[in-house]
Amino acid sequence: NDVLEILGASFEPLSDSEKRSLGISDGLRVKSVKEGKFKTVGIREGFVLTRVNKKPVNSVNDVASILKESEGGVFVEGLDRNGAKNYYAFGM
Numbered sequence: 001n002d003v004l005e006i007l008g009a010s011f012e013p014l015s016d017s018e019k020r021s022l023g024i025s026d027g028l029r030v031k032s033v034k035e036g037k038f039k040t041v042g043i044r045e046g047f048v049l050t051r052v053n054k055k056p057v058n059s060v061n062d063v064a065s066i067l068k069e070s071e072g073g074v075f076v077e078g079l080d081r082n083g084a085k086n087y088y089a090f091g092m
Contacts (some may be wrong), residue, residue, distance in 0.1 A: 002062070003064045003067045003068060004060065004063070004064065005036070006036060006037055006067075006092065007036050007037050007038050007039045007063075008033060008035050008036015008039055009028075009030050009031075009033050009034075009036065009043070010031045010032045010043045010090075011028045011029065011030060011031055011034065011049070011060050011063070012028070012029050012031045013028060013029075013058070013059065014027045014028065014029055014048065014054050022048065022079060022083065024050055024079070025056070025085075026050050026051070026054060026056035026057060027048045027049060027050045027057070027058065027059050027078070027079075028048070028049045028050075028057050028058060028059065028060070028062075028063065029046065029047070029048050030043060030044070030045055030046065030047040030048075030049060031045065032045055035080045037070070037074075037090045037092070038088075040090065041088045041089070042088070042089050043067070044080075044086055046080075046081040047078055047079070047080060047081070047086070048078045048079040049063070049076060049077075050077050050078045050079065051076070051077040051078070052066045052067065052070075052074065052075070052076055052077075053066055053070055053074060053075050053076070054077075067092065070092060071092075072091060072092070073089055073090070073091055073092075074089065074090055074091070074092055075087070075088075075091055076088045076089070076090075077088050
């Protein structure tokens with residue numbers, strides 16, 4: 001997928017129990033980061049992506065379809081490995 005190539009990240013789903021323990025209803029874990037937008041802004045492996053442009057994400061398809069609709073800036077919300085909320089923004 002072109003969009004995911006641009007991000008330079010691969011993702012894995014979260015189990016319902018993982019979501020519960022993090023106190024979230026949506027999310028996708030960043031499994032790996034290579035050259036791309038995520039690495040540039042400092043998103044690392046283990047980051048849990050909860051929203052992209054204010055829309056909840058639970059699958060790679062969610063991320064891809066939101067990014068395809070997006071023009072210009074992308075706003076990412078989620079939880080760092082220590083559970084702290086974090087926000088990142090970048091242009092596509």
